[in-house]
Structures are given as C-alpha cells and as structure tokens.
Amino acid sequence: MDSPWHLPGEWLKGALHVHTTNSDGRLTPQEVIDTYAACGYDFVVFSDHGKVTQPSSVDGKGLVAIGGAEIGAGKSVLGSNYHLLAVGLDDLAEGEIDTTTAQRAVDGLRAKGALVFVAHPYWSLLDEVDLRAVECDGVEVFNAGCEYETQHGDSGQHWDWVTATGKRPLGVAVDDSHWGFWDGAGGWVMVRSEERSAGAILAALKAGSFYSSTGPTIEELDVAADRLYLRCSEVAGIRMLRPGPGMGWTNHWTCERPPCPTVVTEAEIAPPGDGAAFRMEIIDGAGRKAWTNLMSIDSAEAQPTVIVR
Numbered sequence: 001m002d003s004p005w006h007l008p009g010e011w012l013k014g015a016l017h018v019h020t021t022n023s024d025g026r027l028t029p030q031e032v033i034d035t036y037a038a039c040g041y042d043f044v045v046f047s048d049h050g051k052v053t054q055p056s057s058v059d060g061k062g063l064v065a066i067g068g069a070e071i072g073a074g075k076s077v078l079g080s081n082y083h084l085l086a087v088g089l090d091d092l093a094e095g096e097i098d099t100t101t102a103q104r105a106v107d108g109l110r111a112k113g114a115l116v117f118v119a120h121p122y123w124s125l126l127d128e129v130d131l132r133a134v135e136c137d138g139v140e141v142f143n144a145g146c147e148y149e150t151q152h153g154d155s156g157q158h159w160d161w162v163t164a165t166g167k168r169p170l171g172v173a174v175d176d177s178h179w180g181f182w183d184g185a186g187g188w189v190m191v192r193s194e195e196r197s198a199g200a201i202l203a204a205l206k207a208g209s210f211y212s213s214t215g216p217t218i219e220e221l222d223v224a225a226d227r228l229y230l231r232c233s234e235v236a237g238i239r240m241l242r243p244g245p246g247m248g249w250t251n252h253w254t255c256e257r258p259p260c261p262t263v264v265t266e267a268e269i270a271p272p273g274d275g276a277a278f279r280m281e282i283i284d285g286a287g288r289k290a291w292t293n294l295m296s297i298d299s300a301e302a303q304p305t306v307i308v309r
C-alpha cells in the first residue's frame with residue numbers, strides 16, 4: 001500500500017484500551033465518551049474485563065464507540081497471566097473463550113473478528129519467551145495507566161524482542177484508563193480511516209494504517225525507494241529504527257550549541273535499500289514519542305509500495 005499519510009480518508013484519534021463502571025473503571029460508559037470527546041478524540045474502544053460494553057448503550061456525541069474487552073489468559077514464564085486486549089468485539093459470553101493458554105484465547109478472540117494485542121507486557125512482567133510464544137496482532141508498546149502507576153508502561157523493548165525475529169506485530173499506545181481521568185489521554189493511535197465508522201476504523205487498524213503517540217504528531221511521511229521524508233510537530237529527535245543489534249539512525253540530538261537547532265520538524269534520509277523492516281520514531285524534549293508501525297519498501301515494483309504487515 002501507499003504510506004498511510006497518502007491514503008484517502010482522514011486522521012482519527014482513538015483510545016484503544018478504556019475501562020468503565022461495567023468492570024473496574026470509575027466512569028460510566030457515557031462519562032467515558034463525554035470525557036474523551038472533550039479531549040478531541042474521534043473514537044473509543046470499550047475494553048472492560050471479560051465483557052463487552054455495548055456501543056449502543058451510549059450517545060456517541062459524534063465520537064465512534066467500538067466494542068472490545070480485556071481477557072486474562074495463560075501463564076507466563078514467571079507465573080503471571082497474560083492480559084489480552086481484544087479490539088472489535090460484538091459480544092462475549094462468559095466462559096466462551098478458552099483461556100487455558102494465551103494462544104488459545106487469542107485464536108478464540110480472533111475467530112470472533114477481533115484484533116488482539118498483548119496488553120502491558122512490562123507491567124505483567126512478561127519476558128521475550130512469553131512474547132515470542134504468542135502469535136497475535138500486536139503489542140501495547142506504551143500503556144499510560146501502567147506508566148503513571150508503576151513506571152512499567154513502556155514495553156518498547158518487548159516489541160523489539162518480537163520484531164527482531166522477523167515478525168511485524170503492530171505497536172500501539174493506549175491509556176488503560178480506570179481512575180476518573182488522571183490516567184486518560186496519555187497514549188493514543190492516529191488512524192487513517194476512509195470514513196468515520198467502526199468498520200472503517202477496524203479495517204484501517206488491521207491494515208496497520210495508523211501511528212501511535214504519547215504527544216507529538218507525525219504530519220507527513222513520504223516513502224520512496226531512495227528517499228524518506230518525515231515532517232512533524234516540534235521535537236528533539238527524529239529516528240529510523242531497525243530490528244537488529246545497534247541498527248538505526250537519529251538525525252541529530254538537538255542541543256543548545258549552534259548550528260544545532262533546539263527543535264526539529266523534518267528529516268530526509270535514505271531508507272534501507274535491502275527491503276529490511278524499519279520504523280520511524282520522533283521524540284520531544286519531554287520524552288514523549290510517536291512511532292510508526294514496522295514497514296519495508298518493495299522497490300522491485302516500478303512504483304514502490306510500503307509493506308506494513
């Protein structure tokens with residue numbers, strides 16, 4: 001496909017992992033919608049523990065509500081269970097999903113049409129063996145609630161462990177909001193969606209046509225066989241990262257000494273010519289990041305295409 005920045009449609013801001021009073025959240029489903037709408041979000045996925053909060057139970061007020069759930073399953077090397085985030089679920093009967101292993105639960109949820117992510121791997125103290133043992137759609141790379149509560153919200157390393165094996169799990173930023181809203185609006189996805197509907201948003205998520213952020217904005221990503229151009233909000237660094245030991249590139253870390261600028265808003269680089277996977281990441285002065293999914297360039301075609309998944 002083309003770069004998500006060049007696909008038809010619009011950018012929609014979404015929260016993929018949100019709890020309500022239907023499980024252990026403090027806000028009712030309607031309060032969740034009202035609060036995210038006030039923060040400028042376009043869609044919210046309800047992800048209560050073990051049950052689907054129905055989108056039809058709320059007044060969306062212009063925001064798209066999507067069904068989902070969070071399921072505990074299996075056992076890690078250290079003995080904790082996996083939490084799995086299912087995005088795009090119409091219903092879920094009690095005991096319907098076999099949770100004896102993480103993979104069985106993933107398979108059961110995917111059979112119901114959901115995208116399944118390993119939730120907060122660092123918070124769960126999953127290790128690389130646990131991550132590699134599960135075939136699913138992606139990983140929560142950043143979980144705001146886990147970060148604010150225990151500083152165990154950044155699972156970038158877990159993502160790298162899987163991508164280093166050649167797989168391309170999607171990497172998302174989420175809130176996992178529970179407590180009123182102090183753990184809300186800390187991690188989100190920006191989805192390039194053909195229209196403002198649950199179906200179009202889920203299709204774009206499945207295709208990897210989105211990026212994730214905890215603050216900054218990627219405004220343009222133009223990918224060609226010999227040139228990659230990224231334009232963004234003001235940040236301190238722009239990086240291309242590749243899943244291998246020591247592989248990557250940072251434009252330059254901004255500093256106070258001339259001629260080094262204190263902020264950067266664009267970078268142009270030569271992408272890997274070997275068809276290998278890479279991702280782009282930007283980081284601002286406060287350490288907030290935005291990142292793309294893994295992609296590679298199929299330059300064998302006359303018009304190079306971007307392969308995300």
Ligand SMILES: [Zn+2]
Pocket residue numbers: 070083119120
């Ligand atoms: Zn959880």
Ligand SMILES: [Zn+2]
Pocket residue numbers: 017019070176
């Ligand atoms: Zn949760």
